[in-house]
Amino acid sequence: MSHQTTNKCSFFDIETYGDDFKYLQGFGSTFSSESLEGALPVGQNCPQKCPYGLYAEQISGTAFTAPRVRNQRTWFYRIRPSVVHYPFHPHRQKENSVRKVVSEFGSEYATPQQLRWLPTQVPKEEEIDFVDGLTTMAGAGNAAHKSGFAIHMYHANKSMNKRAFCSADGDFLIVPQSGKLHIQTECGWLSVRPKEICVVPRGIRFSVQLKECDSASGYIAELFEGHFTLPDLGPIGANGLANPRDFCYPTACYEDVDDIEYEVIQKYQGKLFCANTDHSVFDVVAWHGNYAPYKYNLTLFNTINSVSFDHIDPCIFTVITAQSNDPGVAVLDFVIFPPRHSVQENTFRPPYFHRNTMNEFMGLIEGKYEAKQTGFLPGGASLHNCMSPHGPDRDTFEKASNAELVAEKVAGGSLAFMFESTYMINPTEWAMTQAPLDKEYHQAWVPLEKHFSKDRK
Numbered sequence: 001m002s003h004q005t006t007n008k009c010s011f012f013d014i015e016t017y018g019d020d021f022k023y024l025q026g027f028g029s030t031f032s033s034e035s036l037e038g039a040l041p042v043g044q045n046c047p048q049k050c051p052y053g054l055y056a057e058q059i060s061g062t063a064f065t066a067p068r069v070r071n072q073r074t075w076f077y078r079i080r081p082s083v084v085h086y087p088f089h090p091h092r093q094k095e096n097s098v099r100k101v102v103s104e105f106g107s108e109y110a111t112p113q114q115l116r117w118l119p120t121q122v123p124k125e126e127e128i129d130f131v132d133g134l135t136t137m138a139g140a141g142n143a144a145h146k147s148g149f150a151i152h153m154y155h156a157n158k159s160m161n162k163r164a165f166c167s168a169d170g171d172f173l174i175v176p177q178s179g180k181l182h183i184q185t186e187c188g189w190l191s192v193r194p195k196e197i198c199v200v201p202r203g204i205r206f207s208v209q210l211k212e213c214d215s216a217s218g219y220i221a222e223l224f225e226g227h228f229t230l231p232d233l234g235p236i237g238a239n240g241l242a243n244p245r246d247f248c249y250p251t252a253c254y255e256d257v258d259d260i261e262y263e264v265i266q267k268y269q270g271k272l273f274c275a276n277t278d279h280s281v282f283d284v285v286a287w288h289g290n291y292a293p294y295k296y297n298l299t300l301f302n303t304i305n306s307v308s309f310d311h312i313d314p315c316i317f318t319v320i321t322a323q324s325n326d327p328g329v330a331v332l333d334f335v336i337f338p339p340r341h342s343v344q345e346n347t348f349r350p351p352y353f354h355r356n357t358m359n360e361f362m363g364l365i366e367g368k369y370e371a372k373q374t375g376f377l378p379g380g381a382s383l384h385n386c387m388s389p390h391g392p393d394r395d396t397f398e399k400a401s402n403a404e405l406v407a408e409k410v411a412g413g414s415l416a417f418m419f420e421s422t423y424m425i426n427p428t429e430w431a432m433t434q435a436p437l438d439k440e441y442h443q444a445w446v447p448l449e450k451h452f453s454k455d456r457k
């Protein structure tokens with residue numbers, strides 16, 4: 001289904017709402033969607049018999065008793081309830097594959113050393129879909145205690161075929177770096193490409209199809225604790241940053257397919273389990289509620305920054321945040337570094353040298369990051385944990401310290417992002433022993449020269 005827009009805007013580099021599917025809009029709204037007219041019961045959730053002979057089923061994303069403003073649940077009206085499946089058994093990712101999903105984030109590989117990885121390639125020698133190509137890179141906390149998060153990479157060279165996936169451990173924030181995805185979910189379809197993100201909440205089943213590409217890869221933050229919200233705007237006012245209406249939710253779309261061999265792979269406490277069914281589990285004819293997957297086009301981010309002097313802290317670029325119970329402190333912030341105009345006077349404009357109580361995992365979707373001249377590449381990653389000093393590399397420092405401070409567009413054609421957390425982020429065994437770790441990363445800073453002179457002001 002295509003949907004045309006007449007509003008053209010020169011600074012959005014992809015059509016504002018033009019997409020492969022039709023969406024409902026509004027962050028955190030309560031939606032109703034039916035793909036057959038009259039499929040939603042009127043005025044109640046569980047009638048004795050549902051329209052069209054459908055089953056009613058609720059999915060709760062918060063405790064029943066969570067405060068109303070935070071309560072999230074959705075009612076599905078489906079051909080069969082999701083409990084119709086054969087017993088779960090352990091699911092092995094590809095035999096002999098180094099890729100693996102893990103849930104342990106012990107301190108075995110913990111280090112204050114600044115870490116950086118080159119991009120990991122999509123394998124050519126083996127066929128892998130989104131599930132079998134998931135590899136955990138780092139994380140914090142514990143899925144069973146609903147505390148912390150995991151950071152995974154995904155690499156796929158084929159679509160998931162007669163296979164659905166869901167995580168009982170947390171919400172999947174998917175950040176594509178290459179390849180366009182069509183994601184079938186119980187609530188309907190989402191089309192997601194690089195420079196867009198999507199969030200599939202805990203428990204919602206989804207299947208990832210590659211669209212117009214032979215391979216796809218990207219980053220995932222799996223949030224074990226709470227859900228993402230939009231940051232408060234404070235003195236910014238009622239508009240700005242990621243605006244609620246730009247968050248797109250799917251519309252109901254079902255398949256009525258029986259007598260097939262189908263797999264539901266469920267992530268539970270960091271392990272993968274598989275249950276077989278004889279039918280497609282994407283059989284939701286109608287749904288209503290506020291617990292649903294969504295996508296957001298990052299080029300719609302309304303960027304705010306200093307127009308006088310000094311470098312503003314990167315929280316000004318927060319797209320979505322999962323807050324801890326400590327006011328203003330995030331379990332996980334998703335922050336982007338979008339193309340923008342830089343006009344600050346008498347200012348060292350790139351990211352400053354710093355040490356942070358928060359923990360910073362960064363990825364690059366495209367282009368070049370302002371703080372690094374070399375070495376941080378699209379598909380790569382870096383990790384600067386609690387109080388590990390970091391900042392611009394030597395060449396960036398020299399260039400920016402001597403640059404003429406004219407108004408300029410920075411990071412044009414670039415998009416970096418950061419997962420920032422109050423929790424210390426531990427790399428996995430895969431990240432430290434198999435992934436392409438940059439052993440020379442310290443050379444970004446060791447050559448920084450001494451400029452001090454008592455005779456100079």
Ligand SMILES: O=C(O)Cc1cc(O)ccc1O
Binds near residue numbers: 351384390
């Ligand atoms: O470390 C980084 O590159 C991320 C970052 C960017 C910035 O502009 C200020 C602080 C910060 O941690």
Ligand SMILES: [Fe+2]
Binds near residue numbers: 360
């Ligand atoms: Fe930083």
